[in-house]
Amino acid sequence: MQPKLLEVEGVTKSFGGVAALSNGRFALERGSVHALCGGNGAGKSTLLSIVMGIQARDSGIIRRNGAEVNFRSPREALASGISIIEQELSPVPAMSVAENIFLGREPLAGFGRIDFRSMNSMAQSLLDELHFDIDARTLMMNLNVAKLQLVEIAKALSYDAEIIIMDEPTSALGEAEADQLFAAIRTLKGKGKGIIYVSHRLSEIFQIADTFTVFRDGAFVDSGSMANVSREQLIQMIVGRPLKEEFIKTNTPGDETLLSVRGLNSTNNVRNVSFEVRRGEILAIFGLMGSGRSEIFERLFGLVEDRGGEVVLDGRRISLSSPAEAIGLGLAFVTEDRKGSGLVLSASVRDNICMAHLPFLSVGPVMSGRRESQSAREMIDKFRIKTASDRLEVAGLSGGNQQKVVLGKWFLTAPKVLLLDEPTRGVDVGAKREIYRVMSDFASAGGAVILISSETDEVVGMADRAVVMRDGRISGELSRTELSADRLVHLAA
Amino acid sequence: MEAKQTIAPGTEARGGGLKRRLAVYGQKYGILVALVLVCLVLAVANEYFLTARNITNVLRQTSINGILAVGMTFVILTRGIDLSVGSVVALAGIVAASLATTSSTAGVAGGPYPALLAIAVGLSVGMACGAVSGVVVSRFAVPAFVATLGMLSAARGLTLLYGGGRPVPELTPGFRVIGTGEVAGIPVLVIIFAVVFLIAWWVLSATRFGRHVYAAGGNPHAAVVSGINVRRIRFLVYVISGGLAGLAGMMLAARTGSALPQAGIAYELDAIAAVVIGGTSLAGGVGRVTGTLIGALLISVVNNGLDLMGVESYYQQVIKGVLIVAAVMLDQARHRRE
Numbered sequence: 001m002q003p004k005l006l007e008v009e010g011v012t013k014s015f016g017g018v019a020a021l022s023n024g025r026f027a028l029e030r031g032s033v034h035a036l037c038g039g040n041g042a043g044k045s046t047l048l049s050i051v052m053g054i055q056a057r058d059s060g061i062i063r064r065n066g067a068e069v070n071f072r073s074p075r076e077a078l079a080s081g082i083s084i085i086e087q088e089l090s091p092v093p094a095m096s097v098a099e100n101i102f103l104g105r106e107p108l109a110g111f112g113r114i115d116f117r118s119m120n121s122m123a124q125s126l127l128d129e130l131h132f133d134i135d136a137r138t139l140m141m142n143l144n145v146a147k148l149q150l151v152e153i154a155k156a157l158s159y160d161a162e163i164i165i166m167d168e169p170t171s172a173l174g175e176a177e178a179d180q181l182f183a184a185i186r187t188l189k190g191k192g193k194g195i196i197y198v199s200h201r202l203s204e205i206f207q208i209a210d211t212f213t214v215f216r217d218g219a220f221v222d223s224g225s226m227a228n229v230s231r232e233q234l235i236q237m238i239v240g241r242p243l244k245e246e247f248i249k250t251n252t253p254g255d256e257t258l259l260s261v262r263g264l265n266s267t268n269n270v271r272n273v274s275f276e277v278r279r280g281e282i283l284a285i286f287g288l289m290g291s292g293r294s295e296i297f298e299r300l301f302g303l304v305e306d307r308g309g310e311v312v313l314d315g316r317r318i319s320l321s322s323p324a325e326a327i328g329l330g331l332a333f334v335t336e337d338r339k340g341s342g343l344v345l346s347a348s349v350r351d352n353i354c355m356a357h358l359p360f361l362s363v364g365p366v367m368s369g370r371r372e373s374q375s376a377r378e379m380i381d382k383f384r385i386k387t388a389s390d391r392l393e394v395a396g397l398s399g400g401n402q403q404k405v406v407l408g409k410w411f412l413t414a415p416k417v418l419l420l421d422e423p424t425r426g427v428d429v430g431a432k433r434e435i436y437r438v439m440s441d442f443a444s445a446g447g448a449v450i451l452i453s454s455e456t457d458e459v460v461g462m463a464d465r466a467v468v469m470r471d472g473r474i475s476g477e478l479s480r481t482e483l484s485a486d487r488l489v490h491l492a493a
Numbered sequence: 494m495e496a497k498q499t500i501a502p503g504t505e506a507r508g509g510g511l512k513r514r515l516a517v518y519g520q521k522y523g524i525l526v527a528l529v530l531v532c533l534v535l536a537v538a539n540e541y542f543l544t545a546r547n548i549t550n551v552l553r554q555t556s557i558n559g560i561l562a563v564g565m566t567f568v569i570l571t572r573g574i575d576l577s578v579g580s581v582v583a584l585a586g587i588v589a590a591s592l593a594t595t596s597s598t599a600g601v602a603g604g605p606y607p608a609l610l611a612i613a614v615g616l617s618v619g620m621a622c623g624a625v626s627g628v629v630v631s632r633f634a635v636p637a638f639v640a641t642l643g644m645l646s647a648a649r650g651l652t653l654l655y656g657g658g659r660p661v662p663e664l665t666p667g668f669r670v671i672g673t674g675e676v677a678g679i680p681v682l683v684i685i686f687a688v689v690f691l692i693a694w695w696v697l698s699a700t701r702f703g704r705h706v707y708a709a710g711g712n713p714h715a716a717v718v719s720g721i722n723v724r725r726i727r728f729l730v731y732v733i734s735g736g737l738a739g740l741a742g743m744m745l746a747a748r749t750g751s752a753l754p755q756a757g758i759a760y761e762l763d764a765i766a767a768v769v770i771g772g773t774s775l776a777g778g779v780g781r782v783t784g785t786l787i788g789a790l791l792i793s794v795v796n797n798g799l800d801l802m803g804v805e806s807y808y809q810q811v812i813k814g815v816l817i818v819a820a821v822m823l824d825q826a827r828h829r830r831e
Contacts, residue, residue, distance in 0.1 A: 303717065324720035333718060341718050344711035346778045355708055356719040362701045369699075409719070 003066030005030050005163055005194040006051070006082070011060030013046055020046045023220045024060060026213040028163060028194040033185060035209035035226070036198045037238055039428035040398045043218040044198055048165055052084055053077045083161035085152045087168040093141035098123035100140055101155045126154050130187055144289070146177030153184055157193075164188065165196040170204060171426050175454055176288045176493060182208050200428055202231055203457055216240050238429050246429075247461035248436045251443035253281035258448040259417050264309030266299035268292055269472040273309070277417070282439060282449040284459040286488050287469030293452045294336055295472075297419045301333045302326045314416070327356055332410035334403075336421040336452070342406045343394050350376035350390035353408045379408030383438070400431025407438060418442055421452045436462060456485035468492050523823055524770060524784060528791045535798040542801060549680060551790075551797045556686035557748075559789040560741045561760055562767035563693045564734035566785045569768050570697075571710040571730050572777030573630060573637035577644035578738040578764055581622045582757030583652040585739030589615030590661040590752035593668035599661040608667035612743060619739020620732050622648055627731030631724040641731075645761070652754050662751035672747025682744055689737065693782045706730065711778025766813065767792055770820040791816070 004027050011024035024047040028034045036044045049055045051062060053071030062069055064080055071077040074084070091100055098120045099106070107122070109115040123136035132150045140148065149169055156164050166185075170178045185195055185208055197209055205212065206226060213223040214237040221237050235246060260276035270292035277283040287293045298304045300311065302320040311318050313329055320326050326333070335341040343352050353376045354361055361371045376390040383404040387397060394405055403423065410418070420439070424432045439449050439462060453459050459466050466478045468491035476491040478484075535542040561578050568575045593611035594600040605611075622644055629640040674681035697703040708716040709726040716723050741760075746752035771788030773780025792813060799809045 301718070322720070322722070323718055324722065327720040335718055337714075341712070341714035344708050344715050344778060346711045346774075347707060351704065351707070355704070355716070355721070358701050358704055358721075365700045365702060367699055367701055367704060 007063040009061045012058045019218055021218045025220050031189050031192045032210040033195045033197050033208050035205040035212040037212055038215035039238055039430055040400055042215040044215055078159055081162040083156035083159055084165040089148050091140040091148055096137050096139055097151050098136040101158055126158055145172045146180050149181055150184055163194045167198045214238055235429055248440050249462055251280050251440050253464045254279040260312045262310040265307040266295040267304050268295050270295040271472055273474055275467050277448040277450055279446050280443050281464045282443050282462055284451045284453055284463035284466040286459050286466050287492050291469040292472040293469050294421055297421055327413055330416035332413055332415035333419045334406055334423050338402055345395040348391045349387050349394050349405055352394050352405050353379050356409050357412045375412055379412055383408050400427040403427050416447055418449045456488050524787050528787055531794055539801045551793050552683045553680050555789050555793040556682040557741045557745055558763045559686045560689050560737050561764035562785045562789050563689055564737035565764040565768045566773055566782050567730040568734045569773050570706050570780055571727055575734045576641040576761050577648055579757040579760035580645045580648035581619050581735055581738035582742035582760055584648045585615040585619040586742030586746040586756055587652050587656045587661055587752040588618045589743045590664055590746045593665045594661050594663050596663040605665045611668055615743045616736055616739045620736040623731040623735020627728035631727035656754050658754055660751045660753045664750055669747045672744050690786055697782055707778055766817045
């Protein structure tokens with residue numbers, strides 16, 4: 001029998017007496033994709049950083065092609081053919097694809113000059129071999145996120161990597177871009193490489209992985225072949241308790257139109273968008289990355305100036321010239337990029353929760369500390385935010401809890417319409433469910449939810465109706481009975 | 494730092510609790526501890542250090558840099574920087590002085606005017622300079638470093654143009670009160686600084702504007718989405734910094750008795766040093782004006798101590814340089830641990 005590409009057994013690691021990993025194990029076969037599953041804090045990241053030699057293990061064995069190894073730095077792991085593609089890519093944007101691939105080991109011509117000609121041709125043949133449609137001379141800043149991922153893969157292979165670890169590679173991708181990535185992964189499999197795939201998106205795991213290992217609370221739960229496990233079983237292993245439904249949906253749309261949008265234009269060629277949403281309704285906006293979904297929200301929230309179109313809220317025509325005005329009218333906007341535009345990471349939980357509601361928490365220009373702390377407490381309780389104190393920096397919270405802080409910030413403003421842009425991205429299965437519950441409850445209480453999502457499952461599971469965007473225009477609308485993944489993807493592409 | 498304490502429950506059980514707690518306190522109050530230590534050492538080393546006269550002297554020396562540093566704190570909290578304060582000191586000082594001088598050649602015709610009028614004009618000049626920088630930064634998105642570097646040069650040029658390159662001497666006694674007066678033995682300089690500091694502390698910690706400043710610096714995108722007018726905040730912090738630089742300029746002129754066109758050169762560096770030593774992050778959104786106060790005091794105390802011990806002033810500059818870098822290194826070490 002051929003030795004396994006990578007085998008991990010009984011790895012343990014604790015920080016300050018607290019066990020982060022009590023039994024880390026998995027095995028990766030040649031030419032296969034192995035999914036590492038688990039909620040936030042399950043120990044996946046710790047295990048991967050041990051494999052990569054970033055952290056030292058307390059005990060346990062790691063075997064590479066059957067031989068025991070002990071990497072003390074990522075450099076050693078890389079030399080042994082293990083490469084990681086981090087969740088947050090860090091390209092040098094003003095350099096070309098070829099320069100990025102060969103960063104730090106550029107081929108040289110005489111007198112220390114960089115041999116651009118051979119560097120470009122080496123990079124190009126690498127990309128072509130993988131069937132990536134990318135010109136090696138393009139600047140990184142001109143590529144979309146999916147293409148950046150592909151470049152990272154090419155870079156990993158240029159180090160002769162046999163094992164590629166992908167940590168949430170699709171967290172910034174839409175489904176079409178994700179398909180590009182999956183095609184690349186299949187090519188890699190065909191070449192006998194092994195891929196360790198980490199993702200919260202179960203549908204992807206079922207689409208691409210061959211085997212899986214589940215971790216929970218730092219301990220190994222189970223592993224096996226994807227063919228022998230159902231989605232429900234996998235969720236149950238990850239969450240640790242039976243989960244009847246993945247989605248929670250109890251709202252029923254009313255008859256009264258709450259928000260109506262007619263002929264709205266926005267940036268990036270978003271033109272003539274019309275839709276309406278009723279009280280009690282969850283309307284999904286589905287589309288590929290760059291199809292103009294977020295631009296609709298940006299215009300509705302006054303972040304983009306008026307470019308034509310009519311917005312009617314509660315029977316009254318409104319102009320939306322600033323976020324403050326939009327908030328005053330009862331709109332709330334949970335942005336797609338939690339760290340980039342959702343939270344002030346250096347500020348406390350309390351300050352973040354209060355941020356959009358300051359005029360109501362102050363007397364004249366002076367803040368009322370009592371009202372601030374009451375409001376923060378109220379939202380921490382409502383969303384069950386796990387934090388020892390509301391004065392702690394929000395940066396120290398887990399992704400799911402951070403997202404709940406963002407929701408708390410907006411619920412404090414008592415909104416009528418909730419604009420949610422990819423609200424479940426990067427949060428684990430348990431926290432996802434809570435966010436679905438919040439959406440459903442909000443709609444049931446008479447509010448309207450507009451949900452932007454790239455996940456067809458989520459749209460089918462939660463939406464009462466969906467509009468699909470393509471190239472800045474609405475390409476179709478589907479009622480709840482018509483909703484299906486096929487139809488959504490068909491309209492979007 | 495509090496986060497680490499509460500989130501990692503295992504640390505106390507491991508022993509080393511006291512040591513760790515000391516380390517945490519040291520990092521949190523490091524600058525204050527350093528200030529107290531330096532004072533203790535000086536008190537032992539030199540019997541003159543703790544006399545009322547010397548303490549008053551140190552506070553007087555801190556006042557002008559302290560006021561500039563308070564304004565600088567607002568700017569740095571929003572991720573900005575104001576390099577122009579030294580030049581604004583000179584411009585506001587000379588304009589105000591020209592209204593409050595008995596000299597017939599250097600004064601404005603019809604003068605001297607009442608001290609309050611001169612002060613109002615001086616403040617306005619400072620705020621106007623700040624407003625120009627503020628507009629350039631907030632509306633035209635010019636990096637603060639560049640915008641205020643331009644103002645540094647322009648305000649200095651205007652100062653020389655205005656006064657023909659000559660000082661404005663013979664200031665009226667009424668105007669000189671803000672530089673040399675005393676109330677119950679406390680110099681007016683120090684009183685003005687104390688009032689400025691207390692107002693700034695209140696504004697940053699207790700008002701809505703203060704929350705806006707921290708949010709705009711911590712994450713401008715998130716602040717905008719939360720309905721905060723970040724442009725307006727960015728504009729206003731430069732007006733505050735400019736106004737305080739104007740005030741400091743007049744205090745300096747009143748103290749020395751004449752306004753000099755070369756006044757305030759390189760003052761921006763001491764102001765930035767006080768802010769940075771005080772723990773305010775140049776990345777914005779994190780910091781306190783109390784830290785700035787301690788930073789400004791530390792600089793003055795160190796200078797004073799070296800003076801008392803007869804150390805050459807050239808060494809003082811070297812030591813100040815070490816102090817600035819050491820303070821930030823301490824801060825970085827703390828961030829890495831977090």
